[in-house]
Amino acid sequence: MSTTTTMHKTKWWSGGKSPFNLEYGKVMMWYFLMSDAFTFGAFLISYGTIRFSQNFWPDPNVVFNAFPGAGHANLPLAFVSVMTFILIISSVTMVLAVHAGHKGDKQGVMKWMVWTIIGGLAFLGCQAWEWHHLITGEHAVLANGQIEMIGQTMGGNPWGNLVHDNAALTAALNNTPHETLVQLVHSHDASHATGELAAMTDVQLRGMVDLAEMHVREKGPLAFGGYFYGITGFHGFHVFSGVVINIIMLIMTQKDVFKNRGHYLMIEKAGLYWHFVDLVWVFVFLCFYLI
Numbered sequence: 001m002s003t004t005t006t007m008h009k010t011k012w013w014s015g016g017k018s019p020f021n022l023e024y025g026k027v028m029m030w031y032f033l034m035s036d037a038f039t040f041g042a043f044l045i046s047y048g049t050i051r052f053s054q055n056f057w058p059d060p061n062v063v064f065n066a067f068p069g070a071g072h073a074n075l076p077l078a079f080v081s082v083m084t085f086i087l088i089i090s091s092v093t094m095v096l097a098v099h100a101g102h103k104g105d106k107q108g109v110m111k112w113m114v115w116t117i118i119g120g121l122a123f124l125g126c127q128a129w130e131w132h133h134l135i136t137g138e139h140a141v142l143a144n145g146q147i148e149m150i151g152q153t154m155g156g157n158p159w160g161n162l163v164h165d166n167a168a169l170t171a172a173l174n175n176t177p178h179e180t181l182v183q184l185v186h187s188h189d190a191s192h193a194t195g196e197l198a199a200m201t202d203v204q205l206r207g208m209v210d211l212a213e214m215h216v217r218e219k220g221p222l223a224f225g226g227y228f229y230g231i232t233g234f235h236g237f238h239v240f241s242g243v244v245i246n247i248i249m250l251i252m253t254q255k256d257v258f259k260n261r262g263h264y265l266m267i268e269k270a271g272l273y274w275h276f277v278d279l280v281w282v283f284v285f286l287c288f289y290l291i
Contacts, residue, residue, distance in 0.1 A: 029269050033276045036238075040280050043234065044287055047227045051291070058159035058220050060289045063152070066133050072188075080289050083126045084281065087239075090119025091278040098271040101264025106253060109267060113250045116274065120243040127236050131229070138187045140216045142168065146175040147216060149183040154225050160218030169211045181205040188214065228288055235284055238277045245270050 051057055061076035068079070093115040100108030138149040139158035147169075150156040163169055176184070182197045185208050197205065249270050258264045 023265060025265065025269055026272070029272050033272065036276070037280075040231075040234075040283070043227075043231050044283060047231065047287060050223050050227065051287075054221055054223075056161060056220070058157065058224050060291075063134075063159050064130075064289060066137075068129060077289055079126070079130065080285065083123055083130075084285055086119050086123050086126065087278050087281055090116050090123070091275055093119060094271045094274045098264075098268050101258070101267040104259070104264070106256070106259055109253050109258075109264060110250060113246055113253065113267075117243055117246050117250065120239055120246065120274075124236060124239055124243070127232065127239075131232075138183055140184060140187075140214045141219050142172050142216055143219055145172055146177070147172050147180060147184060149180055149187065150219075152225055152228075154229060155222065157220035157222055157224050158217060159224070160220035163216045163218060166211065169216055172216075173206055173209060173211065178202055178205070181209070184209060184214065231284060232288070235277070235280055238280070242270075242274050242277050245273065 064080055065074050065076045066079065067073065067075045093112045097109050097112035097116060100112060134152040137151040137158075139151065141148050141150055141158045141160065142163050150158050152158060173181075178198075181202060182194060182205065185197055185205055186192065186194055188210075189208065249267055252258060252266070253264075258266060
């Protein structure tokens with residue numbers, strides 16, 4: 001009588017007792033995140049190269065000093081700090097969702113996934129407000145011998161050096177068109193309706209302008225706007241993608257897909273992506289808002 005011994009052949013990528021002791025999908029997620037990290041790294045290195053090759057660069061404390069509902073209050077980096085706090089808290093809720101998945105707690109997974117989704121949507125809403133404020137903002141700049149009112153766009157940067165030459169400012173004010181004078185006065189004195197200001201003469205409008213209070217600047221480097229909107233937009237797309245993924249995971253959890261599989265590994269993979277997005281924001285925050 002012969003005894004036949006059948007040896008179980010374990011594949012490298014099958015998880016369990018494989019040499020790498022990792023589930024295939026999780027390894028592939030790490031590969032994706034590494035490649036994405038290289039992309040973000042290339043963008044940020046490129047930004048840093050341009051940033052430190054310039055003699056002047058916009059001061060974050062001046063550019064990012066607005067807060068919703070605070071009017072013209074000067075609150076440097078207050079709003080972006082709230083945005084960062086929201087994203088960090090959403091990372092914590094994702095950790096709790098993954099932990100609940102490890103315990104097979106369906107209700108816990110659903111609860112913390114909902115909070116994570118809310119955090120992601122709140123961050124995107126904050127970023128949308130910040131972009132809108134920067135693009136539609138009206139800031140006085142000295143250009144082409146007159147004063148212009150521009151926002152922070154891809155084609156315009158109002159955050160150059162302050163102009164201290166009163167003679168040049170006075171001459172520029174005299175050359176400024178009527179419509180721009182109306183914008184200039186209204187941006188610093190909202191007590192007058194635009195229609196009321198438009199009915200005034202140029203001489204009257206100039207008399208209402210306090211050039212020292214206007215903080216007129218030169219135009220700043222265009223590269224700032226391109227890099228800021230490009231990199232924060234790319235990161236925002238990742239946050240949006242993460243929210244969509246989390247919504248899909250929430251629906252699958254509600255339909256008992258993971259309960260029937262006997263594990264919540266997909267929640268863990270989604271968590272890896274979400275933590276990566278949060279980590280990237282730390283570097284974006286450092287490069288654009290602190291340096």
